[in-house]
Amino acid sequence: MINRLVIIGVGLVGGSLALALRQSGYCREVIGVGRDRSSLQRAQALGVVDRSELDACAAVRGADMVVLATPVGAIESVCRSLRGCLDEKAILTDVGSVKGAVVEAVQAGLGMLPARFVPAHPIAGRERSGVEAATAELYQGRRVILTPLPGGDPEACESVRGMWEAAGAVVENMAVGHHDEVLAATSHLPHLLAYTLVSSLSRLDEQEEIFRYAAGGFRDFTRIASSDPVMWRDICLHNKGPILDMLKHFGRDLATLGEAIDAGDGDRLLSIFQRAKQTRDRFCD
Amino acid sequence: MINRLVIIGVGLVGGSLALALRQSGYCREVIGVGRDRSSLQRAQALGVVDRSELDACAAVRGADMVVLATPVGAIESVCRSLRGCLDEKAILTDVGSVKGAVVEAVQAGLGMLPARFVPAHPIAGRERSGVEAATAELYQGRRVILTPLPGGDPEACESVRGMWEAAGAVVENMAVGHHDEVLAATSHLPHLLAYTLVSSLSRLDEQEEIFRYAAGGFRDFTRIASSDPVMWRDICLHNKGPILDMLKHFGRDLATLGEAIDAGDGDRLLSIFQRAKQTRDRFCD
Ligand SMILES: NC(=O)c1ccc[n+]([C@@H]2O[C@H](COP(=O)([O-])OP(=O)(O)OC[C@H]3O[C@@H](n4cnc5c(N)ncnc54)[C@H](OP(=O)(O)O)[C@@H]3O)[C@@H](O)[C@H]2O)c1
Numbered sequence: 001m002i003n004r005l006v007i008i009g010v011g012l013v014g015g016s017l018a019l020a021l022r023q024s025g026y027c028r029e030v031i032g033v034g035r036d037r038s039s040l041q042r043a044q045a046l047g048v049v050d051r052s053e054l055d056a057c058a059a060v061r062g063a064d065m066v067v068l069a070t071p072v073g074a075i076e077s078v079c080r081s082l083r084g085c086l087d088e089k090a091i092l093t094d095v096g097s098v099k100g101a102v103v104e105a106v107q108a109g110l111g112m113l114p115a116r117f118v119p120a121h122p123i124a125g126r127e128r129s130g131v132e133a134a135t136a137e138l139y140q141g142r143r144v145i146l147t148p149l150p151g152g153d154p155e156a157c158e159s160v161r162g163m164w165e166a167a168g169a170v171v172e173n174m175a176v177g178h179h180d181e182v183l184a185a186t187s188h189l190p191h192l193l194a195y196t197l198v199s200s201l202s203r204l205d206e207q208e209e210i211f212r213y214a215a216g217g218f219r220d221f222t223r224i225a226s227s228d229p230v231m232w233r234d235i236c237l238h239n240k241g242p243i244l245d246m247l248k249h250f251g252r253d254l255a256t257l258g259e260a261i262d263a264g265d266g267d268r269l270l271s272i273f274q275r276a277k278q279t280r281d282r283f284c285d
Numbered sequence: 286m287i288n289r290l291v292i293i294g295v296g297l298v299g300g301s302l303a304l305a306l307r308q309s310g311y312c313r314e315v316i317g318v319g320r321d322r323s324s325l326q327r328a329q330a331l332g333v334v335d336r337s338e339l340d341a342c343a344a345v346r347g348a349d350m351v352v353l354a355t356p357v358g359a360i361e362s363v364c365r366s367l368r369g370c371l372d373e374k375a376i377l378t379d380v381g382s383v384k385g386a387v388v389e390a391v392q393a394g395l396g397m398l399p400a401r402f403v404p405a406h407p408i409a410g411r412e413r414s415g416v417e418a419a420t421a422e423l424y425q426g427r428r429v430i431l432t433p434l435p436g437g438d439p440e441a442c443e444s445v446r447g448m449w450e451a452a453g454a455v456v457e458n459m460a461v462g463h464h465d466e467v468l469a470a471t472s473h474l475p476h477l478l479a480y481t482l483v484s485s486l487s488r489l490d491e492q493e494e495i496f497r498y499a500a501g502g503f504r505d506f507t508r509i510a511s512s513d514p515v516m517w518r519d520i521c522l523h524n525k526g527p528i529l530d531m532l533k534h535f536g537r538d539l540a541t542l543g544e545a546i547d548a549g550d551g552d553r554l555l556s557i558f559q560r561a562k563q564t565r566d567r568f569c570d
């Protein structure tokens with residue numbers, strides 16, 4: 001149970017967590033913090049938070065759980081405004097899509113890494129963002145990855161795990177660097193391919209026609225190119241190494257495919273496509 | 286109305302056309318042709334065709350409409366077996382995903398291009414293939430592109446249009462070469478990206494883990510990598526030029542993105558992502 005939960009950044013991810021925890025009765029009070037009064041008022045009107053604050057430092061006093069749910073690029077400045085404000089027993093966590101850079105940002109912002117800071121990343125999302133897109137069901141059955149830091153407080157880690165389980169999620173632990181590599185492969189690379197494809201096609205002369213003949217497969221394939229550009233800029237800026245590695249790995253394989261097409265090497269093409277189909281059919285149903 | 290329809294290759298695409306036309310009462314009799322007796326028997330048992338034949342030449346006698354619905358790579362040999370067999374008034378059409386190569390294959394196989402040959406491509410499909418995956422609804426509201434040849438018989442073209450409209454489709458005309466360029470962009474390139482991504486990830490050491498953390502976005506993004514490898518090998522072999530052009534165009538844009546990430550150029554990244562999101566939101570809902 002959480003007595004006072006503070007969500008800093010009440011958008012899709014933070015708002016959905018607040019809704020899920022309120023609905024399950026897992027926390028007594030939810031306070032929303034933001035930089036913009038009108039969006040906080042909408043959050044309150046939608047029943048996502050009990051009350052709201054523009055002053056993060058004032059808001060976190062007396063809180064037992066503080067969740068950083070702004071874009072990753074805002075975390076350092078938010079943490080700077082929290083210097084000296086957190087109660088000693090307060091647990092600090094986040095929802096950022098990258099973990100190494102968030103740990104650095106918290107350290108830089110607060111001037112230290114609190115033992116009760118537990119980095120976390122819910123593997124759930126939608127293309128729409130903002131508090132209007134928040135739903136209590138977003139995390140139902142979805143994975144949340146915790147990346148506890150060496151020397152961190154195990155009890156804080158258990159509390160963050162309990163919070164996500166109350167929101168319906170399945171929680172697992174991973175090392176920070178490993179998280180960033182796995183997510184670069186499984187999430188960041190696909191998003192970058194979808195964005196590049198649509199932007200690439202949009203520069204062709206026949207773009208109107210091209211999109212007119214796009215069938216269902218194309219819609220599904222490019223759905224993630226409708227994701228929030230600010231969030232994805234931040235992810236690229238903050239997970240540079242692993243993303244560049246994956247782009248290189250993919251680029252090499254795409255070049256190999258091009259060579260097989262150029263050479264008319266049907267056997268090679270068939271074996272690439274078969275391997276991909278087998279892998280996907282095995283992992284996704 | 287069609288009196289006797291012959292479908293050569295009673296799989297997903299040919300079988301779905303047969304089902305739709307039988308259901309709408311648009312044709313009196315459907316004959317299925319294939320190379321394998323057992324799959325033809327399944328087609329008959331499923332009510333997709335009235336009767337079936339292994340001998341294509343015998344099957345097409347007396348037919349007023351003959352549809353080539355095998356993989357593209359089989360069209361030339363199928364047409365060779367049809368030399369001298371088609372009635373003078375018979376209309377010949379196909380469903381191949383590429384058009385330039387099909388026209389060449391028909392010409393090579395028959396030794397000439399009949400005036401009543403109308404190349405066609407239904408923009409509809411599924412990841413599953415074979416006659417078991419066929420449904421009468423596959424073409425409902427979907428586009429079919431006809432690529433009539435210079436000097437072709439306009440009446441034959443109208444008949445093929447009428448057939449697809451009876452199956453529920455919206456029919457449009459396009460030049461052969463233009464079809465192959467548009468489809469390279471809108472369908473072939475996305476499939477190759479999806480196949481390459483999955484095959485690329487499947488070669489990483491952490492592949493088990495990677496696919497375990499793949500969320501909904503990844504499933505949608507890679508769905509088309511579950512498509513039929515033989516069909517996609519044939520498409521690559523038979524639409525080489527336009528596909529290689531698109532791969533080059535995309536490869537350059539992906540390299541530019543990599544450079545922006547490497548340089549930490551947030552403004553450039555944001556503008557690429559915004560352009561893509563705007564384009565996709567405009568064309569797909
Ligand atoms: N969307 C996903 O699919 C997904 C999935 C997993 C994790 N994440 C992570 O979740 C975090 C939030 O993403 P989201 O999708 O929830 O985005 P969102 O819907 O845009 O929400 C972000 C919230 O942060 C607020 N905010 C922005 N800058 C701020 C600042 N400087 N100070 C205080 N509040 C600020 C925004 O409020 P105003 O703009 O109204 O001020 C908004 O309420 C990101 O770190 C992202 O990496 C996202």
Ligand SMILES: NC(=O)c1ccc[n+]([C@@H]2O[C@H](COP(=O)([O-])OP(=O)(O)OC[C@H]3O[C@@H](n4cnc5c(N)ncnc54)[C@H](OP(=O)(O)O)[C@@H]3O)[C@@H](O)[C@H]2O)c1
Pocket residue numbers: 293294295296297298299318319320321324354355356357359363380381382383406407408409410411413414415416513516
């Ligand atoms: N699937 C799509 O998304 C899609 C969309 C638009 C157009 N197309 C085009 O439609 C055509 C068929 O694709 P599909 O998805 O329907 O494939 P499919 O389900 O595998 O059907 C192909 C059919 O052709 C038969 N066949 C194969 N080789 C043959 C040969 N040498 N002689 C006679 N029959 C032969 C197969 O029968 P057996 O193997 O049992 O002998 C099978 O019944 C392809 O040209 C493809 O480019 C496909």
